[in-house]
Amino acid sequence: MSFEPKIVAFLCNWCAYAGADLAGVSRLKYPANIIPIKVLCSGRIDPEFILHAFRNGADGVFVGGCHPGDCHYIKGNYYARRRILLTKKLLKEMGINERRLRLEWVSATEGRKFATVVSQFVEEIRQLGPLEARK
């Protein structure tokens, strides 16, 4: 049986979560490996949440926020971008492939983009296999 990764998705309430809803309304299929957690803003996502996910068995972590300039909270997504960059460096130091953490901007109107990037991400993690630390 092929490897089925476990992926946690942190989605901001205003853009990415609404984009995921639109993917649903449009009946765009994507793999069920990804389980969403809604936060109000991608800027709420503490790097610790991401590490916590990897520590508890995640093979990948997806973060969805509003496009630059579109953040409902003006600039929360910019903080998210910096923190994700930092977390990627941290992952690398820990021997975790940084590609296991993906940040994407998905607007409320981009249902198709949500389905596409999520499908790609799941496939990428499938190729990478289980988390290095657990192999």
Add this chain to the structure above:
Amino acid sequence: MARIGVFVCHCGLNIAGVVDVKKVAEELIKEKDVVYATTYTYMCSDPGQNLIREKIKEHKLDGVVIAACSPSMHEETFRNATRDLINPYKVEIANIREQCSWVHESKDATEKAIKITKALVEKVRGNDELEPIKIDVEKKALVIGGGIAGIQASLDIADAGYEVILVEKEPSIGGRMAQLSETFPTLDCSQCILTPKMVLAARHPNIKLLTYSEVTGIDGYVGNFKVTIKKKPRYIDVDKCTACGDCEDACIVVVPNEFDFGRKPRKAIYIPFPQAVPAAYVIDEQSCLGVAPLRCGECAKVCEANAIDYDMQPEYIEEKVGAIVVATGYDLYDKNNLVEYGYGEDPDIITSLEFERMLSAGGPTQGKIIKPSNGKEAKKIVFIQCAGSRDKNHKPYCSSICCMYTAKHALLFKHHVEDGEAYVFYIDIRATGKNYEEFIARVMEEERINYIRGKPAKIYRQGDKIIVEGVDTLLGKSVKIEADLVVLALAVVPSQDAKKLARLLKVATDEHGFFKEAHPKLRPVEAVTRGIFFTGCCQSPKDIPSSVAQASAAASKVIAMFSHDKLEKEPIVAVFGDACTGCRTCFYICPFNAIQLDSKGKAYNIEALCEGCGVCVAACPVGNIRLPNFDDEQIKKMVEVILE
């Protein structure tokens, strides 16, 4: 010990057709603190809501998870239905439809639905019982833009008894509608139906009219916006000016006027159009010699009312308002972008608004239809629809009004020039408004206008004529028309200041620059940011009836808001502990300037300003800030159950 109930909705077959809802309930009842779990066909129906109410009472539930559609659909429904029994923040929705059953196959979907629901049980367990924060509301509205939409919104709000500040950047209100000749489909004279409203707005005791003014700063939040308005120097005291026109006669500077797109001269001291409101002159400081150091002073010499003041300075007005209505209208797409139609090079290829002015009795030609190149009457006109609209190289959207006004143009042209010939190039005819289709039929049949289905391929000058070549796709024949005049129905684009205003308001615009409404169907006049409303063409291209309807809709939203003495605000705001080290990280990054420092340098927040984004929570190095219902521990627990 919490007592949580789980209610799994079938949503007919929407969920139950894919997800094994029984299994979800069976798995969930095994969870710690879950004392009751069931399924029901339509949880949002009356019996469904009653079921939840009954079970809350029966099992003394202090937390409820409803596994159903997206929270954006029915979170409010369920919270309201149980408000008297349980704190609304203890009711959460597990989204197993949009983000599960609609996008996954059966087996995977059931497993995922279980995980999503378990995660929400964790969330409910960690949620605080919250009460809405009450905030004051300043019962005064700011309306930005004095076109028909802004005027209508102002009048409606003012008639309800609330104060309105109406800001218009031009010297007169009236907007685009003031420039139109007649309006479709009734052929009412545009000025005749608009000017009474303009006068009403100016005279209304509740409306403070600020013309020749721009909004330069916006701060604050719903109910409590602080706005700064720059009043540009008009160099005329509006209250003293009698609009007698003596100054205009005395003025020696002649420049092209804006109102007629430069097709008529005006003086440096001018009134934009005869029915302008306020009926007062204005000095254009760019061309006036009087405001320069070497004064000409001719106008002041003749002004008997002493209304002219060359030393007038810009004035900055600060106002506190509770709500903002944006009505900044539209511009036409820049004709210079349409190289294929040769604009900018040929005076006989004009825009639809220029043609409106030409049709108007008060326009540059007094209603005579002429070739601008030689002033002779135009006998043959080609109208080109979708000039820049429905074109992926320009604007992909339909500008919505062009089919109708082009038909009107063609009809009025025939009324002005009886032996004239009119051709209309079109892609489709979109006539969806009341009596619109009938109007189009009348134009096509009674007025014998030649409608040619297709877009012109080539437009060029040959001697005295403009040659329009294209294909009539219905007849499959190529056509070549020797026209005297070509009128482009250019795409409607947002007014050029809209982008700047969007930044000030901190609201989103779509990819074309139109203001983005909170929901395209159900909240079409509201911004996502509370207290800000859109109306008219700044939101999307639309005709006058729709703009007026939308203006009244926006006004009714404002009036509803002002009918409360206090507004309720989402209570999910950052909560500060007492371990602050005074590092100021949160203070600097808060997007809303909601964080303040006390006398000891410790951070705290102003609840009314805090939007609950949680940026500070993630940034605090000592974990001194928490966001109720999105708490660190809660989110980590959710991560854990998802990965079990």
